[in-house]
Amino acid sequence: MASPARVDLDGNPIKPITICMIGAGGFIGSHLCEKLMAETPHKVLAVDVYNDKIKHLLEPASLPWADRIQFYRINIKHDSRLEGLIKMADLTINLAAICTPADYNTRPLDTIYSNFIDALPVVKYCSENNKRLIHFSTCEVYGKTIGSFLPKEHPLRNDPNFYVLKEDASPCIFGPIEKQRWSYACAKQLIERLIYAEGAENGLEFTIVRPFNWIGPRMDFIPGIDGPSEGVPRVLACFSNNLLRCEPLKLVDGGQSQRTFVYIKDAIEAVLLMIENPARANGQIFNVGNPNNEVTVRQLAEMMTEIYSKVSGEPPLEVPSIDVSSKEFYGEGYDDSDKRIPDMTIINKQLGWNPKTSLWDLLDSTLTYQHRTYAEAIKQAIAKPVASS
Ligand SMILES: NC(=O)c1ccc[n+]([C@@H]2O[C@H](COP(=O)([O-])OP(=O)(O)OC[C@H]3O[C@@H](n4cnc5c(N)ncnc54)[C@H](O)[C@@H]3O)[C@@H](O)[C@H]2O)c1
Numbered sequence: 001m002a003s004p005a006r007v008d009l010d011g012n013p014i015k016p017i018t019i020c021m022i023g024a025g026g027f028i029g030s031h032l033c034e035k036l037m038a039e040t041p042h043k044v045l046a047v048d049v050y051n052d053k054i055k056h057l058l059e060p061a062s063l064p065w066a067d068r069i070q071f072y073r074i075n076i077k078h079d080s081r082l083e084g085l086i087k088m089a090d091l092t093i094n095l096a097a098i099c100t101p102a103d104y105n106t107r108p109l110d111t112i113y114s115n116f117i118d119a120l121p122v123v124k125y126c127s128e129n130n131k132r133l134i135h136f137s138t139c140e141v142y143g144k145t146i147g148s149f150l151p152k153e154h155p156l157r158n159d160p161n162f163y164v165l166k167e168d169a170s171p172c173i174f175g176p177i178e179k180q181r182w183s184y185a186c187a188k189q190l191i192e193r194l195i196y197a198e199g200a201e202n203g204l205e206f207t208i209v210r211p212f213n214w215i216g217p218r219m220d221f222i223p224g225i226d227g228p229s230e231g232v233p234r235v236l237a238c239f240s241n242n243l244l245r246c247e248p249l250k251l252v253d254g255g256q257s258q259r260t261f262v263y264i265k266d267a268i269e270a271v272l273l274m275i276e277n278p279a280r281a282n283g284q285i286f287n288v289g290n291p292n293n294e295v296t297v298r299q300l301a302e303m304m305t306e307i308y309s310k311v312s313g314e315p316p317l318e319v320p321s322i323d324v325s326s327k328e329f330y331g332e333g334y335d336d337s338d339k340r341i342p343d344m345t346i347i348n349k350q351l352g353w354n355p356k357t358s359l360w361d362l363l364d365s366t367l368t369y370q371h372r373t374y375a376e377a378i379k380q381a382i383a384k385p386v387a388s389s
């Protein structure tokens, strides 16, 4: 019996489309490709410089979706094939970016080029060829909260108007230029403004996504195993690396910053709704996060330590964490977002989307994956005698 036709949120049948996905080989791209292959009839032209995280979707040729995904090893900085691929597709999704905070103050030029200059041709080709664009921005465009400028004990700090981040109302508050941490957020903000202007002046059909700390399997790399030994990934991978190596977790400036974490699989549901409901998603900027999963970084460290001990069967570390200054950890020019709570009104109203997974459950499944994937390799790396020079 044929499976029932898939319908959008308004009950209309969903037509198969071709998607040019730039940055398809990254963390979010790999989960999005998986979802599109397993649950939809859409085709993906997967563009990236790497494909390790989607290899399982590309080979062997006998995979049921083999004719619906093609990988193009392309650096969008300099490759004339990009426009042709955008023309071949109905929709372009741009995920390509440098997006690890350790790079923002140490490689500010690369960060600005990657998040602004390199995205320009993508926007231009979409606009000129009347193709729809879903562009990945960031919750970092909000910068610091208004409340962070009030004295520590001020009662208004508890008023949501002073910290909840709303797409159509909150200001974008960055630190001074010498705090190069904000090079990323500022570049993302300018590309958002450019896309918005292309929509207003030239009719570009666009959707802007502001992810709030999406986490899960395949995020970033474990230093010395599948990434550089001296590399500094985002917090999930930093803490996973510490736990796998039985080292104390490093709390930057006391771990007082707050974050809301959302499970990658919940967030991907939101992206699929955007893909398949253009009439509801076009012209919108969407926060995608989980306001119920807020913790300080210190609390995150404690939770991950407890869960990893359960998952690995090893006793918790005697010294579970140590404090490090941001200057020591990230170098000169680091600064931080104090608190990030997404307002969910717009995505709720337009797409009816709500995150489901609690922080405990998402850390449990993610740390189970980390342990299964890396524990043995770490053991071997630690046991290996250091090569003589
Ligand atoms: N993960 C999150 O929670 C999060 C939060 C906020 C914003 N974002 C945004 O979402 C997007 C994807 O993030 P991610 O977490 O998957 O990061 P990621 O680093 O895992 O993925 C980005 C991918 O883009 C590719 N890429 C970068 N420059 C390229 C180029 N010049 N040509 C071709 N490919 C290139 C990289 O190789 C990588 O595979 C980024 O734009 C990021 O700023 C992510």
Ligand SMILES: O=C(O)[C@H]1O[C@H](OP(=O)(O)OP(=O)(O)OC[C@H]2O[C@@H](n3ccc(=O)[nH]c3=O)[C@H](O)[C@@H]2O)[C@H](O)[C@@H](O)[C@@H]1O
Pocket: 099, 100, 101, 137, 138, 139, 140, 184, 211, 212, 213, 214, 233, 234, 235, 236, 238, 239, 250, 251, 252, 253, 255, 257, 259, 297, 336, 337
């Ligand atoms: O994921 C997001 O939504 C966005 O936020 C991230 O920024 P941030 O949350 O600051 O990045 P993390 O590296 O995950 O750091 C989170 C917090 O943990 C702290 N941290 C990080 C690593 C560590 O070992 N110890 C530690 O205390 C950082 O100082 C920061 O306060 C990145 O900028 C982007 O990937 C993205 O745009």
